[in-house]
Amino acid sequence: MKILVCISKTPDTTAKIAFTDNNTKFAPDGVQWIINPYDEWYALVRAIELKEKDASTAIHLVTVGAADAEPIIRKALALGGDEAIRVNADSHDSFYIASQIAEVAKQGGYDLVFTGKETIDYNGSSIGGMVAELLDLPYVSLATKFELNGITATITREIEGGEEVCEVSLPVAVSCQKGMAEARIPNMRGIMAARTKPLKVVEPVAVDALTSVVSFELPPAKAGVKLVSPDTPEELVRLLHEEAKVI
Amino acid sequence: MSVLIFIDQSEGHIKKSSLEALTYGAELAAQLGTSAEAIVLGEVKDDLAALGKQGVKKIHQVNNSALNHLDAQVYTKAIAEAVAATGAKVVVFSHNISGKAIAPRLSAKLKAAMVAGAVGLPNTSNGFVVKKNVFSGKAFANLSLNTDIKIISLNPNSFHITNGDGVAEVAPLSVTVDAPKVKVTAVNKVTGEVPLSEAELVVSAGRGLKGPENWGMIEEMAHLLHAATACSRAVADAGWRPHHEHVGQTGLAIAPNLYIAIGISGAIQHLAGVNRSKVIVVINKDPEAPFFKAADYGIVGDAFEVVPKMNAAIKKLKGIA
Incomplete structure (x- = not known):
C-alpha cells in the first residue's frame, strides 16, 4: 500500500492578513507558517493510522513550494510520513500545482492520494479534484471517514444536511475533513527520525498557469455595533425585523 | 458562445x-x-x-x-x-x-x-x-x-x-454516461433541520452556554426563525454539539443573511468562518468580547436572561403567542 499525502504551507490561523506591493502580494512579515490544518489533521493523520494497522504501508508526502516549505515538510515527516518530495516551484495557480502533484503521483504509482478539503489561504478546494482528473482516478471529496478492506475503500462523505457512505475500489483520490482523524503532536522520537528521512527535491514540469492574481483586498470595515440594552431584548427583535429586515 | x-x-x-x-x-x-x-x-x-x-x-x-x-x-x-x-x-x-x-x-x-x-x-x-x-x-x-x-x-x-x-x-441531451465507480451504499440525512450551508438564518452558540443541556433555548430560537443551529469549535470539540455544526476557519464557512452568536467570544478563527454574514448579532456578557467589533447589533448581557425574552418577542412577532 502506497499513500501520497499532499501538503501545503499556509499562514497560521491567527496570522494577520495584509498585502504589499500595491496589494498584489501577501505580506509574510511576522507570519508563522504551518501545515495546512486539513492536510495535517485529517489527510496525514488518517494515512498514519492506516500505516499503524498495516506496517507495509508507505506514506509519501508531496508539496509544491520553495525551500522555505522545508520546515513544514520536516514536521509532517516527524508526525509519521516516510519520505517527502518537494517540487521546487512557487505558484498559486491550482492547475499548475495539481499538474506537478499529478506528475509525482504518476511516477510513484500510489494506491491512495489524500488531500485536505481545502487550504485555509486560497480556499479553492480544487487540488484533489484536479489531481484525480489528471490521473483519471475516481474522487471522493469532503470525506469524514475512511476505512479500507483489501482494495475496497468505504468512505463517508458530507452531503447537504447529512452524509452518505460510498464504496470505491483503489486507486482513489480523497479530500479529507473533520471526522477522518484527530490531530496529533509529533513526539521527540518522530522529530529525531524526521531529520534523516529522505526529502527529495525535484524540478517542476513545464505547465502553463491558467489564472493569475491581479490584486488582493481586505473586506470593508464594519460601521460599528449598535448596542441594545439587555433589559429590552424585544427592541433587538424589532430592529432585526424593521431595520435590518432579516427576520 | x-x-x-x-x-x-x-x-x-x-x-x-x-x-x-x-x-x-x-x-x-x-x-x-x-x-x-x-x-x-x-x-x-x-x-x-x-x-x-x-x-x-x-x-x-x-x-x-x-x-x-x-x-x-x-x-x-x-x-x-x-x-x-x-x-x-x-x-x-x-x-x-x-x-x-x-x-x-x-x-x-x-x-x-x-x-x-x-x-x-x-x-x-x-x-x-x-x-x-x-x-x-x-x-x-x-x-x-x-x-x-x-x-x-x-x-x-x-x-x-x-x-x-x-x-x-x-x-x-445525449452524452456518455460511464458506470459510476463510486457506489453510494447509504444516505443518512438529518431530517427536519435546515442544512447549515444553505441556511439564510443561523443561530449559533458557544461555551458561554455552560453545557449541552442549555441548548433548548437556542434550538427554540432556531425553530421560531426557521434557522439552522451552529456552534463554536470549543463546543464541537467538547462534544456538546455535533461536528457538522462547527463554523469557523477549520469548520464550515457560511454567509447567511443573519448570524446570531450567543456566548461566543469571537476568536479570529471563528470570525473567519462567519464574517461574510450580512447581519451579525452578538449576545455576550463580556463587553470586551472581540465579536462585538465584527457585529452589527449586540446586547451585552446574560444569554440565559436575554435569549428567552428574545424568543418571546419573536413569538409575538410571528403571531405564535
Missing part, C-alpha cells in the same frame, strides 16, 4: 444554491451579450421549466438514473461533452459540495481557468477578472482567468435569486 450553468440536484430536488448559480449565469450571459443554458444530470422530480424564472433559456437534461448520485469522474465527462455540444465559453457551478468535486475536475480536463468561491460577477473591462474569497473570509483576491473557456464556482449565499416569469425549454 454561451454560458452553461450546472444545476445540482439531490434526490430529484434542485438545490437552492443552484438557483443562485442560475441567476448568476443568466446575468453573466446578459453582461457578455450571449444566452444562458443549463445542464442537469440524473432524474429530477422538480419542474425544470420553472427554472426559467432565474433567466435561463434552455435546460439540457441527461435523464439517467446512473447519475442520481455524484461520481465526479462520471459527471465531469458528461459535462465536458455538454460544454462541447453547446459551445459554452463559461461554465458556472455553485461552490457547494458537488461543485467542489466537479468544477476542478472539469478545469483540469478542459485546461480551463477556474475561480473557486467567486463572490460577484466578473469584471470584463480588461480581461476576465473575478473576485473570490481567500484567507478563509479574511480577504478577497481578484483572479484573472486566462483561458478561452472559463469556469466559475460561485460561493453559496453570495448572489441573489431573481424570480422572473420566464419558462425554460427542457431538452434531453
Whole structure:
C-alpha cells in the first residue's frame, strides 16, 4: 500500500492578513507558517493510522513550494510520513500545482492520494479534484471517514444536511475533513527520525498557469455595533425585523 | 458562445444554491451579450421549466438514473461533452459540495481557468477578472482567468435569486454516461433541520452556554426563525454539539443573511468562518468580547436572561403567542 499525502504551507490561523506591493502580494512579515490544518489533521493523520494497522504501508508526502516549505515538510515527516518530495516551484495557480502533484503521483504509482478539503489561504478546494482528473482516478471529496478492506475503500462523505457512505475500489483520490482523524503532536522520537528521512527535491514540469492574481483586498470595515440594552431584548427583535429586515 | 450553468440536484430536488448559480449565469450571459443554458444530470422530480424564472433559456437534461448520485469522474465527462455540444465559453457551478468535486475536475480536463468561491460577477473591462474569497473570509483576491473557456464556482449565499416569469425549454441531451465507480451504499440525512450551508438564518452558540443541556433555548430560537443551529469549535470539540455544526476557519464557512452568536467570544478563527454574514448579532456578557467589533447589533448581557425574552418577542412577532 502506497499513500501520497499532499501538503501545503499556509499562514497560521491567527496570522494577520495584509498585502504589499500595491496589494498584489501577501505580506509574510511576522507570519508563522504551518501545515495546512486539513492536510495535517485529517489527510496525514488518517494515512498514519492506516500505516499503524498495516506496517507495509508507505506514506509519501508531496508539496509544491520553495525551500522555505522545508520546515513544514520536516514536521509532517516527524508526525509519521516516510519520505517527502518537494517540487521546487512557487505558484498559486491550482492547475499548475495539481499538474506537478499529478506528475509525482504518476511516477510513484500510489494506491491512495489524500488531500485536505481545502487550504485555509486560497480556499479553492480544487487540488484533489484536479489531481484525480489528471490521473483519471475516481474522487471522493469532503470525506469524514475512511476505512479500507483489501482494495475496497468505504468512505463517508458530507452531503447537504447529512452524509452518505460510498464504496470505491483503489486507486482513489480523497479530500479529507473533520471526522477522518484527530490531530496529533509529533513526539521527540518522530522529530529525531524526521531529520534523516529522505526529502527529495525535484524540478517542476513545464505547465502553463491558467489564472493569475491581479490584486488582493481586505473586506470593508464594519460601521460599528449598535448596542441594545439587555433589559429590552424585544427592541433587538424589532430592529432585526424593521431595520435590518432579516427576520 | 454561451454560458452553461450546472444545476445540482439531490434526490430529484434542485438545490437552492443552484438557483443562485442560475441567476448568476443568466446575468453573466446578459453582461457578455450571449444566452444562458443549463445542464442537469440524473432524474429530477422538480419542474425544470420553472427554472426559467432565474433567466435561463434552455435546460439540457441527461435523464439517467446512473447519475442520481455524484461520481465526479462520471459527471465531469458528461459535462465536458455538454460544454462541447453547446459551445459554452463559461461554465458556472455553485461552490457547494458537488461543485467542489466537479468544477476542478472539469478545469483540469478542459485546461480551463477556474475561480473557486467567486463572490460577484466578473469584471470584463480588461480581461476576465473575478473576485473570490481567500484567507478563509479574511480577504478577497481578484483572479484573472486566462483561458478561452472559463469556469466559475460561485460561493453559496453570495448572489441573489431573481424570480422572473420566464419558462425554460427542457431538452434531453445525449452524452456518455460511464458506470459510476463510486457506489453510494447509504444516505443518512438529518431530517427536519435546515442544512447549515444553505441556511439564510443561523443561530449559533458557544461555551458561554455552560453545557449541552442549555441548548433548548437556542434550538427554540432556531425553530421560531426557521434557522439552522451552529456552534463554536470549543463546543464541537467538547462534544456538546455535533461536528457538522462547527463554523469557523477549520469548520464550515457560511454567509447567511443573519448570524446570531450567543456566548461566543469571537476568536479570529471563528470570525473567519462567519464574517461574510450580512447581519451579525452578538449576545455576550463580556463587553470586551472581540465579536462585538465584527457585529452589527449586540446586547451585552446574560444569554440565559436575554435569549428567552428574545424568543418571546419573536413569538409575538410571528403571531405564535
